[in-house]
Amino acid sequence: MIRAMSTQDPASALSPDDHLILVDGSTFIFRAYHALPPLTRKSDGLPVGAVAGFCNMLWKLLQEGLTPEEGDEPTHMAVIFDHSSKTFRSEIYPEYKAQRPEPPEDLIPQFGLIREATRAFCVHSIEQEGFEADDLIATYARSAAAHGARVTIVSGDKDLMQLIGPRVGMIDTMKNKIFGEPEVFEKFGVGPDKVIEVQALAGDSVDNVPGVPGIGLKTAALLINEFGDLDTLLAKADTIKQKKRRENLIEFAEQARISKQLVTLKDDVPVALPASALAVTDLDGARAVAFLKALEFSTLTRRVGETTGADIAAIEPAELVIKGWHEPDAKGRQMDNGRTPAGTAAAADPDGGAGGWQPQTVADAAAEAAKAAPVDASGYETVTDTDRLSAWIAEAAETGYVAVDTETTSLEAMQADLVGVSLATAPGRACYIPLGHVDGDGDLLGGGGLIAGQIPLTEALALLKPMLEDPGILKIAQNLKYDWLVLQRYGIEVGPHDDTMLLSYALDAGIGGNGMDALSERWLGHTPIPFKEVAGSGKSMITFDKVPIETAAAYAAEDADVTLRLWQVLKPRLAAERMTTVYERLERPMVPVLAKMEARGIAIDRQMLSRLSGDFAQGMARLEAEIHELAGEPFNVGSPKQLGDILFGKMGLPGGKKTKTGAWSTSASVLDDLAAEGHELPARIVEWRQLSKLKSTYSDALPGFVNPETGRVHTSYSLAATTTGRLSSSEPNLQNIPVRTEAGRKIRKAFIAEKGNKLLSADYSQIELRVLAHMADIEQLKQAFADGLDIHAMTASEMFGVPIEGMDPMVRRRAKAINFGIIYGISAFGLAAQLGISRGEASDYIKTYFERFPGIRDYMEETKAFVHAHGYVTTIFGRRAHYPEVNTKNPNMRAFYERAAINAPIQGSAADILRRAMIRMDERLAASKLNARMLLQVHDELIFEVPEAEVDATISLVRDVMESAAEPAVRLSVPLQVDARAADNWDEAH
DNA sequence: CCTGCCCCATA
DNA sequence: GTATGGGGCAGGA
Structure with missing residues (x-):
């Protein structure tokens, strides 16, 4: 509805000295709602998360302006809301925003409250039937800018980006991001004046703007940059070369035109209030405090009171008008009390039978007990004083083991701040010690204070440290490397430990995931509280310090509880399945080794x-x-x-x-x-x-x-990501830094040593072929390695009967491809693709190879038979790689698993050897008083940072450790050879 | 905003 | 033919 009386120039009185701030209230509501934990509620249960976020944002805006700079304060300001979903756009295109779901139930009562909040802060709240907030913003912004005033739009909505210009800026206060023309260009590939053209082509599935099929943002920008605008493009659509695109542009031309109308903001809305009426007025402290008090926003109430001088105690809470909310009659949750904590599964009575204490029996009993005793939160405690914390620590000492889990603000251990610690000493008996929870009272803009009632961090750590370092108490964790790193940064070096993730990996690599959720499902039949239920996910995810303590406690204590139960299930299996040595010699010791490497960075x-x-x-x-x-x-x-x-x-x-x-x-x-x-x-x-x-x-x-x-750059190594025993590296992946091309090596040159140091790279030469020669016991290969021959040339010589001297490089290249092929479980198909030859030719090569090296064929056949019989294969150190699907009837899949099973012992044994070297390295360096620091591992290579004066001594020690790494567990029948070099950067060292 | 796909970097 | 992690694009929620 347009009222005839109010068609005045909306910006008639604005001048170039003015600064108008237009807050996009509607999008803010939704974003604040999704950004905050669903549990933000007033004491009577009224959901107020979005209101809280809004109030904090508005307060900060009024106090500080948009930026810390002087003179940036607004002279005029308004918050703009959508009035209802029906606008002129639905008349052009009924499907517009038609698929929008109804707002969530607990958001509905907050719409009115946010408008009330706006008024309580003495800021104008504007909405108008028939128009979206965006249209009103466009109208005010365009008009004010035309009068030379400065305009700032507070929003993160891309639909508003078309308004950006020399006098119109946009800021996203939730992400602290300022949008100007460069940012628009980055997002749309065109300037603000062409944004609508691009949007019209690309469409928008969120708002149900159809656009043209097959055209995304990138292509749309390309087309607009070429043709200038939508009309020109559509007029010349028949000149487009790509068939499908041309047809779509012609067929959907009208749809594109409609789309453009939909995305074009209406900037001539007959507004009820002129911009001059939006002048910022003094804050009425009493009114704001009354409102905030009614909503129980204690922190913000105090701040507003302090700033405005309003007497908080004397002000009565305002009367709230709440629409769309009915207080629930009863608490929805009830506790299942009266159940005793489950007994310790691993110690379960072995039925008294003679064979009762057989490892397998113990393991089976543990697994059954674990499934039988449901995970139950009634025994969890939130520890808020040092007496209770000491009691838990004493209990851990008495039990001799304790499951530990840290909660932090980040997944990256190197920049995670400790928020809390949870402990478990028996199934169902767990606690959470909150340490760093801050007032998440919707305080989106940071600055929340520490919540009262938590043990001071230093005090808690002083109590926890002796227990965590105590050699007499076993610490149990899931993915311990993470907690180890976090705690190390607080001066704690975790003592003896077990890691349930690594237990699972040693036992079951290749069978499902080793993450806690997967393990809990598999072994306990229990789904732990998902992290995203506690902290949200994606953009709206909050850090754990903002999670309310009660919610955090339930989540964190459960993690410790589940970890302890998993340990009781998995640990007994080690002995039963003869995997103790693999776990204790190849897995567990890697935790501190890798943690230190990650902490050092490069x-x-x-x-x-x-x-x-x-x-x-x-x-x-x-x-x-x-x-x-x-x-x-x-x-x-x-x-x-x-x-x-x-x-x-x-x-x-x-x-x-x-x-x-x-x-x-x-x-x-x-x-x-x-x-x-x-x-x-x-x-x-x-x-x-x-x-x-x-x-x-x-x-x-x-x-x-x-x-x-x-x-420095700190990668994160995963110990349990591969089936074969290799590590993986991520965030960033430093195991795939370019090396093959000249341009790529320039990247490698950027990895440098600290002043006074060199980077030392030491890599195994042909370790996988050597491992294969040993495992398959191939006499010629072993001899060739013993003699230090060029192994690919030797292979070529054997296969094609040509002398090594003066060999055609192409012949050697073919042999090299075959050698690699063997390691990968060769197929004629793959070899043909690699060498660019026919399948038949490749088959002949393989045939010849097997004639010359029949031991390899035997090894491959035996491996296949083994994996079909057992479902796994083993490395020379006993590590198992499982292939549970290898007996599938699908011939392609079957062949794939067979190749993987042939490769795994080779790749895995090599991985084990390097693990052994890494585990020994620091101690050997220390024993020789060398100060080299091991930084990176790249499957067959270790990178160190070495003081210049120690380079030579370090090279010989590193070489010795690496070349003898298999011993004494395995006496390899081939020598290992390590090439090592030091330089100022990784490229020259490699 | 998330997911699948394609492509590509390493050993 | 083995083992990984990650970036950009396009489509569908």
Whole structure:
């Protein structure tokens, strides 16, 4: 409804000195709601999380303005809301926002409260029937800017980005992000003036704006940049080269035009109030306090009281008008009391039978007891004083073991702050010690204070430290490396320990996950409280210190409880299944070794990387122009789909492989083949992809991983991610730093040693082939390694009967591919693909190879038979890799598992050898008074940081430790050889 | 905002 | 042919 009386110039009285702030109230409500824990409620149960977030935001805005800078305070301000969902847009396109779900039930009463809050802070609250908040914002913003005033929109909504301009800025207070033209360009690939054109093409599934099928943001930006605007593009749609795209643009032209109308904000809404009426007025402290008091926002009430001088005690809480809320009549939850904590499963009576204490019997009893006793929170305690904490510590000492779990603010152990610790001493008997919970009272903008009633951190740590370091008390954790690192940063070095994740990994690698949730399901039949239920997920996730203590306690104590129960199930299995040695010698000792490596981190040269990013970007731009030229039209080079259309559609090149969804593959091998036939375009694409990869994955990303405290990059190693026993590295992955190409090695050069030090790289030469020679007992191979021969040349010589001297490099290359193929469980198909030869030829090679080395074929056949019979294979140190699906009837899958099973003992044994070297390394270095620090592991390579003066001594010690790593457990029948070198950076050391 | 797909970096 | 982790794109929630 438009009222005729109020059609005045909305900004008539604004001048260039004015600063108008327009707060997008509607989106704020939803985002605050999702960002906050669902449990934020007033004492009578009224949900107020979004209101709390809103009040904090508004208060901060009024106090500090948008930025800490002087003179940034607003002169005019309003909060704008949607009135109802029906707007003129639904008349153009009935489906617009039609699929929007109803707002969640506990949000409904908060809509009115947020409007009340706005008024309580003496800020104008504006809404108008028939128009979205965005239209009102557009109207005020455009008009104010036209009068020269400055406008700041407080929102994170991309739909408002079309308004950004020289005088109109946008700030997302929830993410502390300022949006200007560069940010718009980054998001949409065009400036603010073209945003609606791009949105019209790409559509928006959230708002149900249809757009044109098959066109996403990237392609839309490309098209708009070429044609200028939507109308021109649609008019010239028939000139588009890609068939599908052209057809879609023509067929859905009208839909695109409608979409543009939908996304275009209406900036001439006849508003009821002129902007001049939005002038900021003095805050009425008493009114604000009364409102905040009614909502029980104690922290904010106090702050507002202090700032405005209002007498909090004297002010009565305001009367709240609440719509859409009915107080529940009874508490929904009840405790299942009267149940005694479950007994200790592992100590369960073995039926008294003679064979009762057999390891297997104990293990079975433990597993059954674990499933039988349900996980139950009634025995959990929240520890808030030192007496109770001491009592728990005493109990741990008495029991001799304790499950420990730390709760922190981050998944990255190197920058996680301790929030709490949970302990468990028996199934169902667990506690949570909150230490760093802050007032999460909707305080989105930080600054929440420590919640009262928690034991001071230093006091608690002083009590916990002796227990955690006590050699007489076994500490049990799930993924201990994480807790170990966190606690180490608080000066605690965890003493003797078990890790349930590693127990599971030693016993069951290859069978399902080893995460706590998976293990709990598998062994206890219990689903632990999901983390996202406690802290949310995705963008709206809160850090654990903001989780209310009661919620946190239930979650954290359960984790300790579950960990303890898992330990009782898994530990007895070690003996029963003869895996004790693997666990104790290859798994458990890795925890402190890796934790220390991660804590050390490695230095990178950020300047060098930044320069590289620039170089790569230049190269990409140059190539992109060339590529578009060659293609005869612009397209998104990064889109395999679009590239395929160009190459195999438009240009009519012969397609090679297909992807598993049936599209033509544009992989490097396909492009290389095309390039070899003399086609320019594929060659340029390969070059572009290389630069793109180096830039996005390495030179752009790595600096973001530099820890602000240490100035170094700390990767995280996973001990239980692979089936074979290898480690994996992530965030960032430092096990895939480029090395093959010249451009790639520039990245490697950016990994540097600290001043006065060198980086030392020591890697095993051909360790997997040596392991294979040993395991399969191949005389010629063993002899060749003993003689220090070039193993690939020797293989070629054996196979093709040519002398090693003066060998054709192509012949050696073929032999090398076969050797690798053997390690990977060779197939004619794979070898043919690798060498670019026919399946028949590849078959012949394999046949010849097996004739020359029959022992290898025997080994492979035996391994296959073993895995089919047992469902697992073993390394030379007894580690098991399980393949439970190997007996599947699907011949392709079956062959795949067989190859994996052939590879696992080879890859896994090599991994075990390096683990043994790593476990011994620090002690050996210390014994030789060397100060080298082991930093990284890359499957067959270790990287150290070494004081310059100690380089030579360190090289010989490292080489000795690595080359003798298998001993004394295994006496290898081939020598291990380690190449080592030191330099200023990783590239030159490698 | 999440997921699957494709592609690609390493051993 | 083995083992990983990760980035960009596009589509569907």
